Structure formats: C-alpha cells, structure tokens
Amino acid sequence: MPELPDVEVFRRYMAATALHKKIENVRVKADRVMQGVSARRLSSALKGQQFRRTDRHGKYLFAELTSDKFLLLHFGMTGFLKYFKVEDEKPDHVKLLIDFANDYHLAYDNQRKLGRVSLIDDRDRFVSSQGLGPDPLDDDFDSATFDSIMKGRRGSIKSALMNQQILAGIGNIYSDEILYQAGIRPDSSAAKLNAKDRLKTFNAMLRVLRVAIRHKADPEKLPGSYLILSREAGRRCSKCGGEIKKATISGRSAYYCGRHQRLIT
DNA sequence: ACATTGACCTGAGAGC
DNA sequence: TGCTCTCAGGTCAATG
Numbered sequence: 337m338p339e340l341p342d343v344e345v346f347r348r349y350m351a352a353t354a355l356h357k358k359i360e361n362v363r364v365k366a367d368r369v370m371q372g373v374s375a376r377r378l379s380s381a382l383k384g385q386q387f388r389r390t391d392r393h394g395k396y397l398f399a400e401l402t403s404d405k406f407l408l409l410h411f412g413m414t415g416f417l418k419y420f421k422v423e424d425e426k427p428d429h430v431k432l433l434i435d436f437a438n439d440y441h442l443a444y445d446n447q448r449k450l451g452r453v454s455l456i457d458d459r460d461r462f463v464s465s466q467g468l469g470p471d472p473l474d475d476d477f478d479s480a481t482f483d484s485i486m487k488g489r490r491g492s493i494k495s496a497l498m499n500q501q502i503l504a505g506i507g508n509i510y511s512d513e514i515l516y517q518a519g520i521r522p523d524s525s526a527a528k529l530n531a532k533d534r535l536k537t538f539n540a541m542l543r544v545l546r547v548a549i550r551h552k553a554d555p556e557k558l559p560g561s562y563l564i565l566s567r568e569a570g571r572r573c574s575k576c577g578g579e580i581k582k583a584t585i586s587g588r589s590a591y592y593c594g595r596h597q598r599l600i601t
Numbered sequence: 602a603c604a605t606t607g608a609c610c611t612g613a614g615a616g617c
Numbered sequence: 618t619g620c621t622c623t624c625a626g627g628t629c630a631a632t633g
Contacts, residue, residue, distance in 0.1 A: 412610090412626090448612080452627095500628085507626055508627090
C-alpha cells in the first residue's frame with residue numbers, strides 16, 4: 337500500500353484528525369520499527385505536546401510537534417494510521433499508540449516489521465542525510481529535472497522510477513502504473529528514452545500520482561483505464577485488449593501490456 | 602559509482 | 618480441514 341499517494345492520504349488523514357490536541361499518553365511497542373529512539377525517550381518527547389503540522393517527502397511522513405521536533409513515520413509495506421475512540425476499533429498490530437486529551441487515539445499499525453518510527457530534529461537534514469531524491473510533487477520539480485535524472489541511468493526505466501535516491505516516493509505498483517499510462521515497457525532502458533518519451537513519462541507520473549491521491553489511493557476507486565485494476569498475468573488490457581504480462585525487474589514483479597507498451601532499448 | 606540480489610518480517614492465498 | 622509453498626506495495630547490506 338504505502339507509496340507516495342498512500343502516504344499523502346495518510347498525511348491528510350492525520351492532519352484532519354490529530355492536530356492541535358494535547359497528547360496525554362503514549363504507548364510504544366519496543367520493536368524493530370523503532371529506530372534510534374527508545375520507547376521511553378519517544379514517549380517523553382510526545383507527552384504534553386501537540387502536533388502542529390504534517391509534512392511528507394516521498395514515502396516519509398513528518399509530524400511536527402510544538403517542541404519543534406518531528407515524529408517520523410515510514411510505513412514499509414503494511415503500515416497505516418487509524419484515529420479512533422473506542423477500544424474495539426483498535427487495529428491488530430499497533431506499534432505506536434497516542435492518546436489525546438479528547439479521549440481519541442491515533443494508532444500507527446504495522447503488521448510486518450519493515451516500517452520505521454523515529455524522532456528527529458530537522459526535516460530537511462533528515463532528507464539529505466538519507467540521500468533521498470526530490471519528491472516528484474514538489475512545486476519546483478519540473479521536466480528538466482526529470483530529464484537530467486533519467487539521462488544518466490544505466491538500468492531500466494522502472495528501476496530508475498523506483499530508486500529513492502533519484503526520485504522519492506514511487507514504488508512497485510505506481511511505477512508499473514506510470515509506465516502503463518505512458519505506453520512504455522518497464523524493462524526499457526532509462527537512458528535510451530528520447531526527449532518525447534521522457535516528457536510522456538514525466539506527464540504520466542504527475543497525472544497518475546495526482547489522480548491516485550484524489551481517489552484516496554484506493555485501487556477500487558481509480559479509473560477503469562488503470563492497470564492496478566487488472567494487474568495479473570493473462571488479463572486483458574483495458575486500453576487496447578492486449579495481454580497483461582508479468583516479468584521480474586530488479587527483483588520485483590512488474591506487470592505491463594504486451595501490446596501498447598513499447599520496448600525501448 | 603552504479604545496478605542487482607538476497608535478507609529481513611508476517612500473514613494471506615493457492616495448491617494438494 | 619490442514620499442511621506446505623509462494624508471494625506481497627518496503628529498505629538495506631552485500632555482491633557484481
């Protein structure tokens with residue numbers, strides 16, 4: 337679930353529910369997902385504070401506290417947030433539970449332990465220390481930046497789109513979707529795309545990410561012309577009737593239409 | 602320096 | 618029903 341559009345939906349959800357409320361208590365499950373911070377320190381950093389605003393870069397969510405520190409959340413493959421009041425709405429694999437003064441709770445849930453919860457001092461410093469590339473939805477990210485990123489790549493276009501050091505936020509599902517919409521096969525060489533192909537990919541990227549966010553990143557609500565609805569080998573392409581193929585690229589399973597997506601080598 | 606692979610976790614679903 | 622096997626949207630360290 338949690339690629340850029342999903343995390344943006346989580347961010348908006350958190351902003352709509354959990355800002356400006358006094359944090360009364362914090363329950364931390366000491367776990368692999370806690371990174372660089374003990375349960376005790378995280379708990380004391382949150383207690384008595386409020387969340388002032390939320391922010392996102394790629395797949396990372398930042399929740400700024402009134403103390404100027406940030407709670408950092410990464411959702412791995414199975415993470416999500418839930419704001420709730422009564423106990424029976426509490427999800428099953430809660431790693432961090434924040435109790436507010438209004439008797440509501442915010443849960444960070446993650447079944448598999450591939451996510452990350454941390455406490456950081458500075459958002460921008462975190463982004464650069466992680467070596468994260470630009471977020472494609474940042475205002476100053478344009479097609480010229482996208483061009484310069486893609487030109488120097490030796491591998492496939494799909495791997496380039498998914499490389500967080502190059503471009504932050506796109507994962508396996510949305511890289512397939514972007515290339516499906518752009519009509520380019522995922523195993524095409526990133527460096528061999530011409531200017532027109534790059535512009536097509538860039539435009540498809542922005543469109544797909546925005547449309548996904550608008551539909552709450554819920555696959556069932558996405559337009560019928562999206563690959564995500566028929567992402568299975570042997571199915572028919574919703575655009576051209578071609579056959580959906582499966583391939584392994586950089587160790588991840590990729591799906592594409594064998595007819596309307598062009599291989600560029 | 603860059604690209605690709607395997608390991609890390611846990612549970613769902615397929616196949617028998 | 619129950620067992621085993623494979624796979625899953627994440628990153629990171631190790632390898633080529």
